[in-house]
Amino acid sequence: MTRKWIYPVLLTGLFALLIHLSLPAGCVYGSTTDWLSQHTALAETIRTAMREQHTLLPAYLPLGGGSNGFQFSYYGYLRPDILIGCLLPAVPMYKIVIAYALGGCLLSVLLFYLLLRRHRLSGFDSFMGSVLFLTASCFFHTHRQLMFVNYMPFLLLALLSVKKSPRRMPALLPLWMLLICLHSFYYAPACFVVIGWYWAWLSGRYFFKPWFVSCALGGFLAFALLLPTGLSLLEHRRASASGDAGLTTFFEDFQSLLYSSYGLGVTLIVLYLVVLGVAIRKYRAVSLIFLLLFLWGGISYLLNATLYARAKILMPFLPLLLLHCALILSDLKNGRVSFRLWPFPLLFAVIFRYLHKSYWTLVQADFLFLLAVVLLAMAVSEDRAEASEGAAPVAGSGLRYLLSRFAFLCLLIMPCLFFLRSASKEKFVTQADMDAAIEKPALTLYTDSLYRYDSLVHPLVNGNRDASSVRSKSSMYSSVYSNEYSRVYYDYLKTPVQINNRLAILTANNPFLLNFMGIRYLETSPSQVPAGYRVLWENDTMAVSENESVLPMAYLTSDTMTDTLFNRIKGWEQAEALTRTTVIPDEAADSSTISGKSSSEKEEGWRTKIRYYQPLWSSKEIPATVQLAASGDAKNRSYDLKVTRDSTVILNFQTPVQEQLLLLRFDVANHTGKAVTITINGVKNKLSAPGAAYPNGNGTFQYQFLSASVDGVADSGQGITKLKIKLPKGHYTLKNIRFGLLDASVFQEKAWTAVEALDCDTTKNEILACKASADTDCWFVTSIPMQKGMKLYVDGVATELYTVNTAFAGAKLPAGEHEIRLCLTPPGMKAGIAISGLAGLVWLAILAGRGYRKIRR
Known part of the structure; x- marks a missing residue:
């Protein structure tokens, strides 16, 4: 092996070792949150749609009732790993996603090493800088939010292209910019800024014209994706996170830079080098810019398109930051500049803000270890300086050289430990979980495309997974969604909110929803088959059941009511109205299509069949772990609950509820900083913690329980005999408790x-x-x-x-x-394709012109 390959091989070995140590035995390289429920599930669904629709840009996906495919384009439209998946349909998409993510991460590390070498750093100095790059905690997202980092190889290829040709547009630069857009158009603007900054760094004022032309070409090449996606973003809702969002936000603890996997996730050595650079003339300007970038949240706010001031958008600046630090570190190692102790009081003031973090001990160790290494390096550097002044070498100078190298290598220990700490906080998917997620029932269903197939088995995991090539799903989980559809799902049909945010539109055991959305086929656990469904197939963990009485996806009706009347009714009556009639626009209504269930606007209006009542209990089973204080009268009673650990309360009805839809609603006031999740008879509602990234605001819990014999499909015959209430540990108040009853025959009342x-x-x-x-x-x-x-x-x-x-x-x-x-x-798809084609011709013409001029010379 030649010397030039030693450090790349060492980097590859260290990468493999860190990945091996990060991944628990029996686990798949991916998280149980976004990676499983969004990224791999949507990759599989997009691949299926591409193959079935015979196009690389599917017009729609069978999610969310049938949606514009560009609502999901962020998760893989035209991404190379999904295109590869189309060529390998027998290979599970999650395996391709893992291989592509890990391959891209390793390639990024090696390309960054090459970038440092192109800046004339030695192999050892480039190795040190590359280890800092490899261990940045932002690469945590190779197994969570893929698009946070999967553009990195192409950003580095772009920087290498600029380094090679800083005075004119590099030939391949538009291609690398196109690939950045295809991998993560959300991060593309920040990446383009990074490329421009690097270009200005190399060539000064000459950078702007070739950079602007490159950005324009790269962006227009991606217009087949960007234009329809942008129009979809404008049409549909893009949710914002909670917390500070604005130009006045500051990251006083440098959370944008240090430790966090949702920032760059580097350690104190990087902040030390940036602060030290302020005192060095040739590094001062860049150091000050970086300090401003990572301290003031206003730049993040602007790069995040004014959605919020979140540090994750700064991840593309990692290569330039670590290039800057590697140059300073090289000068320190070679004696061109000297270590200083004056930054340490500033570093201590920063880390003191981490005092109450769970990893405070590790932060202290990072500070003390850095201080010890700097002191050792200073001592060795002084000895080396003394040796260079005399004619004769100082005895033991070889040992001092080794100590110097050892001191610098020690700087890499804490970054590796923090990388492993970040991975240890991940909840990786076990192989058993993955097998269960992609399991397909061993039965052939009636292939009527007018009905839907959904799952109550791990609804978040299966929300984006296309279970059938001929049926759509009501569920979806994307940051871009129809606000009107979500409003019907949650506000009108009163579907329980099951997770921390309402971005995920998830199927639940809600009879109103199952009937209205035409969910004829349903996956559940064998013990949780809803009333009205008959089991077609089951094993130990899953049952597939069918309800032939639900509404189809399309039908004819004259049983209608107007928008104006619908907007006048509230609460459960809205779900009842959607079940019994069809709501039509006022301007399209006429006497032939107005249902007899609603009289004219000038008369009494809607005639509800919901009966409100107060249940009587034969017994109550309340464990000692639940401290309950009641207040108010019988109709407006509130319950203040202090629950010392997760507990179950059972309320037994004096008279079972039969042939009825039982409705329950109450408000929740949370008195702690934790989420409140209450499951009743298997139906879950959740109020997210106040500090959640995307709080769901679910302060009113809604439940619907059906005990009925619908078209000959009966339950156990006993009806609803009890409420089994699972309460979480915490302190919260339940108030405004209301019960209602509605005849089960309501689901057969609509004429269609x-x-x-x-x-x-x-x-x-x-x-x-x-x-x-x-x-x-x-x-x-x-x-x-x-x-x-x-x-x-x-x-x-x-x-x-x-x-x-x-x-x-x-x-x-x-x-x-x-x-x-x-x-x-x-909208915009055809125009986008045309613009991309035109940009491709312009790019080819530019390349051909360069080639012609080269031949003439």
Whole structure:
């Protein structure tokens, strides 16, 4: 092995060792949170859609009732690992994602080593800088939020291209910028800024024109992705996080720089070098810029498109930061500048803000270890300086040289320990969990595309996983979603909120939801099959059941009420109204389509069938771990709960609830900093902790329990005999408790006529194809969310679409036999493809022109 390969091989070995030590035995390299529920699940779903729709840019995905695919483009549209997955359909997508993430991380480390070498650093100095790069805790996201770091190899290739050709646009730079956009368009602006800063660093004022042209070409090459995605972002909601968000935010503890995996995650050695650089003339300006960047949150706020001041957006600055530090460290090692002790009081003032962190001991060790190494390096440096002044070498100078090298290598110990500490905080997916997540039931279902297939087994994990190639899902988990659809799901149908945020639209055992969204097939545990469903298949952990009585995704009806009347009713009555009738726009209403269940606006209005009542209990089982203090009268009683550990309370009904939908609602006031999760009869509601990144604001818990015999499918026959309430440890108050009853027959009350799915090949952008027979003029109603770019064709003629049930696509339909096709072409997709093609031609012309001029010379 030649000397030039020694350090790259050492870096590869250290990378493999750290990954091995990070991953617990029996686990898959990925987290149980975002990696499993979003990144791998969506990668699999996107791959399936690409193959089925025969396109690299699927117009829609079968999630969230049927959604514009560009709501999910952040998770992999045109990303190389998913394109590779299309060529290897037999390989589980999660394995390809893991290999690609780890390969990209290692490639980033080696490219950063090459960048340092191009700056004329020695192999040893470049090795030290590369270890600091490798151990940055932001690479924690190779197994969590992939897009936080998966652009890094292409950012480094861009920097290397600029280094090679700083006076004009490098030939391949637009390609690297395109790949940055495809991997993480959210981080692309910050990456482009980093490239521009580096270019200015190298060539001064000559950088702007070639940088601007490169950014324009790279961005326009990615317009097939960026334009429809941007228009989708403008149409749909993009949730913001809690906390400070603005130009006045400051990171006083340098959390943007130190330790955190949601910042750059480096250790004190980096901050020491940046602070020391302020005292060195040639490094002063850059050091001051970095200090401003990591101290003032306003820059993060602007780079985050003013959503919030979060340090995660600064991760692309890691290569420039560590290049700056490596240059200073090289000068220190070679005696061109000297170590100083004056930064340590400032460092101590910073780390003192970590006093109450769980890793305070490790932070102290980082400070003390850095101080000891600097003192050793200073001592060795002084001896070396004395030796250089005399004619004869000082005895033991070889030992001092080894001590110097040892001192610098010791600087790498704490970064490795913090890297392992970050990984130790991850909850990795076990192989058993992964096998369960991708398990497919061993049965063949009736392939009617007018119904949905959802899962109550780990709803977060399965929310984005396409269980069937011919059915859609009501669930989805993306930061971009339809606010109207979410409002129907949670506010009108009263679906329980099960996790810390409402970004995830998750299936729950809510009879209103299951019926309204056409969830005919349902995965549950064998003991939690909802009333009205019959088991088709089961094993020890899963059951697949069917309810033939739910509404289809599309049907005909004249049973309607107006938007104005719907907006006048509140609470459970909104869920009841959506179950019993269809809500249509006021301007489209007429006497032939107004249901008899609602009288005219000038009369009494909506006629509800919900009966409010106060249950009587035969017994109450309350453990000693639950301290309960009641207040208020019988109708407005509040309960202050102090629960010393997770406990279960059982309330037994004096008279079982049979053939009824039991409704329960109460408000929760949380008196601690922890989340409150209350599960009743298997149905979970959660109020997130006040400091959660995306607080769900779920202060009112809603539950619906069905005990019924629906179309011959019966429960155990005993009805609802008790409420089994699982309470978490904590202090909280339950108030405004209300019960209601609604006859189970409500789910058969809506008058509707079935449509028939067309048995033919669909086009790439066709969501629904069916034929319908209407005896009279009526409404064609779907539970597919209304979106821009939708077009409805009735017998081949474009027909006006209306928003029905406040969020879904529908239309007026005349009497007769009709063939109906609902299509979705995402806004901007065709224009984006055309712009990308044009940018590609311009780029090729530039390359051809350069080649021609080179040949002439």
